[in-house]
Amino acid sequence: MLETVELKNFKGHQCTRLNLDQSRLHALVGQNSAGKTSILQGLHYLTRLVDAPFKSVFGYHNSPDFITTIGQNKGSVIVNGFWGYRSPRKWQAGYQFEKNRESLQWWPTGFWKTDQDSGEITNWSDSLSIAESPIPQALRFAVYLKLVATNLARADYSEAVTPRVEFDGSGLAPTLDYLRDEAPDQFQNLQEMLQKVVPSVQRIGIRRAKVQVNRQRLIEVNGQSIPYEERQEIAGQEVVLDMHTGERIPAHAISEGTILTLGLLTVLMNPRKPNLVLLDDIEQGLHPKAQRELMTVFKEIIKDNQNLQIIFSTHSPYIVDELTTSQVHVLSNRQSGFTNCKRLDEHPDVEWAQQTLTTGEFWDAEGEDWIMGAING
Numbered sequence: 001m002l003e004t005v006e007l008k009n010f011k012g013h014q015c016t017r018l019n020l021d022q023s024r025l026h027a028l029v030g031q032n033s034a035g036k037t038s039i040l041q042g043l044h045y046l047t048r049l050v051d052a053p054f055k056s057v058f059g060y061h062n063s064p065d066f067i068t069t070i071g072q073n074k075g076s077v078i079v080n081g082f083w084g085y086r087s088p089r090k091w092q093a094g095y096q097f098e099k100n101r102e103s104l105q106w107w108p109t110g111f112w113k114t115d116q117d118s119g120e121i122t123n124w125s126d127s128l129s130i131a132e133s134p135i136p137q138a139l140r141f142a143v144y145l146k147l148v149a150t151n152l153a154r155a156d157y158s159e160a161v162t163p164r165v166e167f168d169g170s171g172l173a174p175t176l177d178y179l180r181d182e183a184p185d186q187f188q189n190l191q192e193m194l195q196k197v198v199p200s201v202q203r204i205g206i207r208r209a210k211v212q213v214n215r216q217r218l219i220e221v222n223g224q225s226i227p228y229e230e231r232q233e234i235a236g237q238e239v240v241l242d243m244h245t246g247e248r249i250p251a252h253a254i255s256e257g258t259i260l261t262l263g264l265l266t267v268l269m270n271p272r273k274p275n276l277v278l279l280d281d282i283e284q285g286l287h288p289k290a291q292r293e294l295m296t297v298f299k300e301i302i303k304d305n306q307n308l309q310i311i312f313s314t315h316s317p318y319i320v321d322e323l324t325t326s327q328v329h330v331l332s333n334r335q336s337g338f339t340n341c342k343r344l345d346e347h348p349d350v351e352w353a354q355q356t357l358t359t360g361e362f363w364d365a366e367g368e369d370w371i372m373g374a375i376n377g
């Protein structure tokens with residue numbers, strides 16, 4: 001479980017600290033480019049570093065040149081957390097980049113600390129997999145999602161033994177097909193959760209569908225192998241929903257909000273249960289009532305999964321309404337260009353507000369500008 005997240009010179013964050021409450025459900029709110037996605041990314045890189053070396057996590061557009069605040073030579077992300085609920089063990093893990101002034105090369109450092117041990121890695125080929133337990137357990141089963149409705153709706157196939165929904169939403173139909181066969185209780189549960197958010201759904205179905213794939217082939221011409229791409233049609237699967245009206249709706253015609261909810265629930269209720277779920281912009285296409293229901297469902301899933309923590313970004317007061325003020329982290333970079341962050345329960349008028357307003361109304365009325373006052377004063 002994560003307790004604090006600290007970003008220093010990470011993208012638009014000069015020094016941002018999140019203090020997460022015990023609820024395991026946390027929202028990031030704030031205007032466009034306030035730094036919400038960056039926090040999720042900073043965390044996502046740390047979780048990836050548990051299995052992959054620096055050079056593969058921080059390559060290309062994730063390189064220190066792009067993720068360290070422009071003009072700075074040093075940036076870091078540090079997370080404190082605990083693991084286990086009966087006798088929780090505290091841990092810390094993080095990474096840092098520093099630019100050598102002469103060679104202009106970036107030097108990575110990964111570090112961790114438990115009650116018994118601590119360690120460091122300083123090589124582009126190293127990962128945090130050697131960190132002391134419970135750090136790998138706490139961070140390994142993390143997912144970062146920005147689901148796209150068209151990808152979720154697309155017919156798809158999977159060669160994996162255990163298919164899963166990918167970052168962008170592809171793989172939904174094979175994953176559901178797998179769940180239906182291998183974990184029918186879970187599938188049933190998922191269907192009930194979906195019905196709560198979208199009551200008109202009666203049954204989730206998966207049917208065979210044609211999938212177009214591009215395969216690399218080799219052709220021999222005069223003794224030379226020449227690669228070429230061949231477009232093939234193979235049998236995959238697609239999602240269909242049976243509705244209470246008796247209609248059967250194919251995936252491409254399912255409403256955006258419904259398919260996104262189905263995608264989210266499939267990730268959360270997968271038998272390979274994630275511990276940390278990072279979700280960007282969750283309310284896409286959802287009716288206010290469905291947004292509220294989605295939060296109810298999230299709370300139920302969290303209650304059933306003691307190790308699960310969900311951090312998400314949102315712009316919706318309806319979603320914020322379903323949360324307490326300590327679950328809402330308000331971000332602003334309006335005045336300085338750098339992100340400042342406060343929890344809504346740090347607002348000076350929170351006690352008054354809690355008696356008269358819902359959390360969403362309070363946020364809507366106060367916006368983000370109070371944060372600077374709270375910091376300066």
Ligand SMILES: Nc1ncnc2c1ncn2[C@@H]1O[C@H](COP(=O)(O)OP(=O)(O)O)[C@@H](O)[C@H]1O
Pocket residue numbers: 010011012013030031032033034035036037038039065066067068069070
């Ligand atoms: N290397 C960097 N240095 C400074 N600022 C950066 C860097 N990379 C991105 N940013 C800034 O971070 C902001 C992006 O924040 P983001 O997390 O996407 O916001 P949100 O998700 O809240 O809309 C943009 O204003 C962008 O200019």
Ligand SMILES: [Mg+2]
Pocket residue numbers: 033036037038280313
């Ligand atoms: Mg964003």
